[in-house]
Amino acid sequence: MNDPLIELRDRLRVFTQEREWDRYHTPKNLAMALIVEAAELAEHFQWLTPEESQSPQDGKRARIRDELADVLIYLVELADALDVDLAAAAHDKIAKNALKYPVEKARGNAKKYDEL
Numbered sequence: 001m002n003d004p005l006i007e008l009r010d011r012l013r014v015f016t017q018e019r020e021w022d023r024y025h026t027p028k029n030l031a032m033a034l035i036v037e038a039a040e041l042a043e044h045f046q047w048l049t050p051e052e053s054q055s056p057q058d059g060k061r062a063r064i065r066d067e068l069a070d071v072l073i074y075l076v077e078l079a080d081a082l083d084v085d086l087a088a089a090a091h092d093k094i095a096k097n098a099l100k101y102p103v104e105k106a107r108g109n110a111k112k113y114d115e116l
């Protein structure tokens with residue numbers, strides 16, 4: 001087995017169990033933590049111009065990297081708490097999006113699927 005998401009899930013299970021944090025890791029709490037971390041990520045881009053957001057400075061880039069990790073960690077933990085295969089769910093959603101956004105209609109524009 002060499003599935004990075006499964007390896008992350010298993011490592012996080014050990015990390016959480018060693019600290020007896022399972023009791024706090026309800027789906028509700030994990031969903032809230034995920035949103036908090038997503039907001040921390042977004043904060044690094046707040047008020048930047050589109051151009052500035054393309055190439056964050058060295059220090060900011062490291063902090064963005066940490067927040068991306070926090071988001072992924074809580075996402076993996078939430079999916080684990082709900083027994084969701086995250087990779088399979090993402091592949092299924094991409095397939096659904098491909099049907100909603102056919103290439104010939106969606107190429108080169110950002111319209112919502114019901115406006116294509």
Ligand SMILES: [Mg+2]
Nearest residue numbers: 037040067070
């Ligand atoms: Mg954070």
